[in-house]
Amino acid sequence: MNALAGIRWGSATAAYQIEGAVDRGGRVPTIWDLFTAKPGTTTRGDTGADACRAYDNPEPMLDAIDWLGIDTYRLSVAWSRVISGPDGATNPEGIAYYRRVLQGLHDRGVTPAVTLYHWDLPQWLQERGGWASLETAAAFVHFAVTAVRELGDLVRDWITINEPFCAAFHGHLSGLHAPGIRDEAIALRAALVQLHAHGEAVRAIRAVAPGARLGLAMNLSDLEAASDSVEDLAALQRADLVENRLFLHTVLQGRLPDDAVDYFGADAVGAAVEGIDVARITERLDFIGINYYEHNVIRAADTDNDLVVRGIEKLPVPEPRSANGVAVRPDGFTRVLLRVAELAPELPIWVTENGIGLWDYLAPDGRCNDVERVTFIDQYLDALADAVSNGANVEAYYFWALTDNFEWSHGYQLRYGVFYTDYPTGRFIPKASAERFRARIADERNGATNRAKNTVRRDGAAA
Structure with missing residues (x-):
């Protein structure tokens, strides 16, 4: 029996990474516009000012989606295109x-899934405190309700916030992402204000669109200790708290993990939850989105070798790994999905991101033969099948990404797409991985169809 029967297949991108046109169409500046303008924040000073030019002409990307044969496409709606400023007015051009x-997706038979916040916070909100301020949470709820009212006839599936861990800890502690702050207390506050905003937005959206399906997307890491020593096991728990449980358990259980006070300190936790009813973060979800990329082996360290978690060291990962050093561990993918399934067995899981960054190039024949990504697709879809066979209720899988795009601090050097983006011309060229993903989707559908036919024949015979 094919474990992946019934999975909805998709791919994904995000607004700032593909749209470009940052100063047109009524869009207002975001934290990423200002962050990328600072020297040294991105590879070679790359910015999202042009990206894939999807704002000027979305048709080539829509045609790529159609060619790939997916059921659903995950995109984000830029807050800065929908809301024009502090007065909360709606921008008609953005809508x-x-x-x-x-509409272009619907015309091609593809169901959209829309992310409301994929890191592109309007700069005017950052100037008022950003995610460390409850004003931002209130503004997010207004934006979310506006987007649902304006677009809800075309969208049923909504993701409130993408990877609150990255927005909080890489935006406010490691400084690798916008707004480039390095302060642990602010990072913790930003994490909890995002989760508060998520819970409040879910309630507000349900009030105006009772038929909407709602979730959020969390990036979860598969972690293991370097040894059974007390020190390494304690280091593992610290890493798991910051990267996983602070988000996963708080959203699903409505309370902070028990060791949060021990790690961050009572004063820091008290300041982080000021004005927030943590119990209200837990709100009924229709699905939980899981972004999976990382497996890491954790060792205790006397110095702060990690940019986010104190007192740990992440050991170098062996081959195979991505171009930027991320381990290729499909078994870790299975473990993460089963962990979520065990914690919330009744909640459908959507794999909202899964992919690999490579130094892709076009060969002299004009093709991108990304053999590593082809292998990755086969291994990770097999790992997905293992998780489903062992009880994970996975409804959808979105490969990251549809096309190469602006990859945050890596700029345009690191490529995740199954389509090669030729930035000067705007062409999208299917890589070998696009052909493989399309074939796997077709195989899974054919398997499901064949099983359905077999069921009819068995039922008929029995009758």
């Missing part, structure tokens, strides 16, 4: 653009 894209 018109997203309606065009969403």
Whole structure:
């Protein structure tokens, strides 16, 4: 029996990474516009000012989606295109653009799933405190409700926030992401204000769109201790708290993990939850989105070798690994999915991101033969099948990414797409991985169809 029967297959991108046109169409500046303008924040000073030019002409990307044969496409709606400033007014040009894209998906038989926050916070909110301020949470709820009211006839599936860990700890502690702050107390506050905003937005959206399906997308790491020593096991727990449980358990259980006070300190936790009812973060979800990339082996360290978690060291990962050093461990993918399934067995899981960054290039024949990504797709879809066979209720799988795009601090050097983006011309060229992903999707559908036919024949015979 094919474990992946019934899975909805998709791919994904995010607004700042593909749209470009940062100063047109009524869009207002974001934290990433200002962050990338600072020297040294991205590879070679790359910015999202042009990206894949999807705002000027979304048709080539829509055609790539159609060619790939996916059921669903995950995109984000830029807050800075929908809301024009502190007065909360709606930007008609931004709404018109997203309606065009969403209608284009429907015309191609593809169901959209829309992420409301994928890291591109309007700069005017950052100047008022950003994610460390409850004003941002209130503004997010207003934006979310506006987007649902304006686009809800074309969208049923909504993701409130993408990877609150990265937005909090890489945006406010490691400084690798916008807004480039390095302060643990602010990072913790930003994490909890995002989760508060998620819970409040879910309630507000349900009030205006009772038929909406709602979730959020969390990146979870598969972690193991370097040894059975007390020190390494304690280091593992610290890493798991910051990277996983602070988000996963708080969202699903409505309380902070028990060791949060021990790690962050009572004063820091008290300041982080000021004005927030943590119990209200837990709100009924229709699905939980899981982004999976990382497996790490954790060792205790006397110095702070990690940019985010104190007193740990992440050991170098062996081959195979991505171009930027991320371990290729499909068994870790299975473990993460089963962990979520055990914690919330009744909750459908959507794999909202899974992919690999490579130094892709076009060969003299004009093709991108990304053999590593082809292997990755086969291994990770097999790992997905293992998780489903062992009880994970996975409803959807979105490969990251549809196309190469602006990859945050890595700029345009690191490529995740199954389509090669030729930035000067705007062409999207299917890589070998696109052909493989399309074939796997077709195989899974054919298997499901064949099983359905077999069931009918068995039922008929029995009758």
